[in-house]
Amino acid sequence: MSTDKNCLIDIWHLLSCTWFKIQIEIMPVYTDQDPLNMEKWLPKTRQSIPLHTLTEQSECAGKYVKGKVVFKGPLLHIGNHLKYLLKSVIQEDVPKQSQASNNISINVVLFGGLAKDFSHAVNQGDTVVLSGFTVSPSPTFMKDQLHHCNLHLDGTEANVHVCAATAPTVGTSGASATVLSAPAKYVYVPLNTLKHGSQVNVYGVVTFFKLPFPTKGTDYCSTLKLTDPSGATVSCTIFCENQENHPKIFKAGDVIRLHRVKAQMFGGSMTLVTCWGWSALTFDGTVGSPVVPRTDKSFHFSEEDRHRVMELRKWAAHELSVLREPTVPLSAVVPRQYFDFTCQLLAKACLDSACTLLKVWDGTRCRYPFPTIPVEPGTLEGEIPAGTNTQNLIADVLVYDNHVEVAQALKPGMFLCIYNLHAVPQMVAGEACTVQEVLSFHLHGGTSYGRGLCALPTSSPDVSKLQRALQSCAEQMEGDMDSSWDDLTWCTASQLSNGVIGECPTVRKCTHTLQKVSLAHVKSSSPPEMFHVKAQVKSYQPKRLYQCLKLFCSQCKTIEEIPDPETLRARFGQAVRDTRPCRAAWADSLTTDTEDPSRQITLHVSSKSPADSDPKLIFVQGASFDDICHLSSDEEFMIPVKSSRGKLAFLDSMVPFLFRGKRQFYGCRQCSVRKFVKSVEGLEEGNEKSISEALGLQLMEYVLVMKFELDDGTATLEALLLEDSKDNFFHVSADDLSHSQEAQEKMQKIMDSLHPPDGSTLQCPWLELCLSLYAVGENGKSEVHCQIVNTQIKESPVDR
């Protein structure tokens, strides 16, 4: 990718638009733009059936329901992982005063490929039209009070049409969510005013917490103790099936917002328990740290909410100063102490089914020596840097029983908080028959005192503090000639993860011999320059694949949006209005009537057609957009034409000038020289490129444009990703993405692996990337942009 091209293609502004006016069908979930006119997709015989009138006895053949998605569950794999299931709740649009009536929301269960497509194409807040469903009694009616029936969508009859919401949705939840049809104004009650049996929204500061642990039922449970300026302290119990969807609390002092939780008296104290539709947002409690909720999901958050979080932080800092005690560094640990420990994992080893060893450090040295814990050769995952001066610096933590599962999921390089770690003193034989006191560290089984461990996000202020301590420690050890600690960047997560955290899914294809640098370094550099970095994808946009595709003219370098089908219908409609007969001397023509008496379709085929084996060229006059889509097959190229001053002319404005099966090709408005059709003879190759050249039109190529937010712990950086004929990150051509479901699924799968839809950044793999930093000038102003170049996803043998 040349810098020139970068300068010419200023696509940045295109990406700043929240919604793009393009659509591509992802079968069998169809996308649409206008929520009021979605029924146009359906056969005219289909009738609407309002949700509140739907019963088990309703005749559903030929019917459809329409509603807003108020809850979208995760995509579940059943059995051998090849079958899918997804549960959603839709709510019909009824006048506000009628919303008290029952049965306006209904559970929808989708199966198979439809569930998978729904998961990708539909978001909470979108409007959907469902058809081809079956009705069954709702087994959860007593619990959720939604609707007596459930809708099941399975098999080839079932269809979903979706119209994306135009604004972020309101409300979110780990377990389930209720999205109100109008923006909700939440009322938060002080913790000293809770009434038994009421459903409330509250803000609170966490004074105690237990990480999620499995219950005897189906859920994980986490317990919190909350307080607020009212002085009340209430216990709160969270039930949620997925550990990841529990509120992310890392330390006492964190701030939490809870929506739709139930107040209950238990043992003489008021408690809060989650109920259907609950949601939570959590925030770091540090005064002055960014007010960013720890969630990847959409949420409703106003300026007033931001203010509340900041006020609670200030209040807690003054009134609950005991909470602000930092975790204990290794240098301050004393024998027999139970303490919370923030550290980085260097290596781990499974000792037996009930015990995992973690080798960790926090950049400080313990006052007591550590015992040596033997590890079977080859069982240690991770690397311990060589050196002679590591005494009392790297601690062995023995993790027991219920915590082993969490420990086994950790990867070297991660930052951890270990809660209620026990410093166990042991007397061992020292030199010359002396006895020496050493400290070993045990995370015992059970959850008393909040015992447990979790990975911390790199955005946490505690991690920033830890990173500074690690950096400073590494600097101090620089003088140790025998050590590998003198690489100052060693202690950053990205360097440590090199070859340690799983396999890197990307590979650089360039020949640069560049030293790897941090994103902070890239950000402080001046363009033009190339860099090699290692980073994670913190977020990306657009989220929907069909919003990433654009049209690009390699001649004039302009980028255009792809018109949506409705726009194309309108443009065709105008162009085919004039159906006066038009004959070309070079062609054989055939005219047929259509259902519309005012319109005829004429097909013109060159009498000197290219060789029989080549795809045929058929010029189609008077056809609507839908006609052409219907007529087009892989066997021939179709060129829509109109009559203009007695001659055959191409349709003007932005419509495809060439159709072949599901593929549609556009010409560049600026660079196409010809308006009228001339005979096409002697075509040597029957492909879109040679045909467009012969027709005198400049073919536009499909390109894929995305923006990644990269993070390597030192900084975040927005980088553009362009998939075109030169750069091929996904190994999927943008042209294929425009029409092939297989290509669309492949790319979605890759994006899900780079940034799991429901995961935290910690679960994102580290990517080796080549970055190009360049300046784009416009009206005397210059902006610095960054682009991922020369980088490809590694292909697995199965994908090839």
Next chain:
DNA sequence: TTAGGCTTGG
């Protein structure tokens, strides 16, 4: 439905 804080004992 589940849990309803309050130290292992390696």
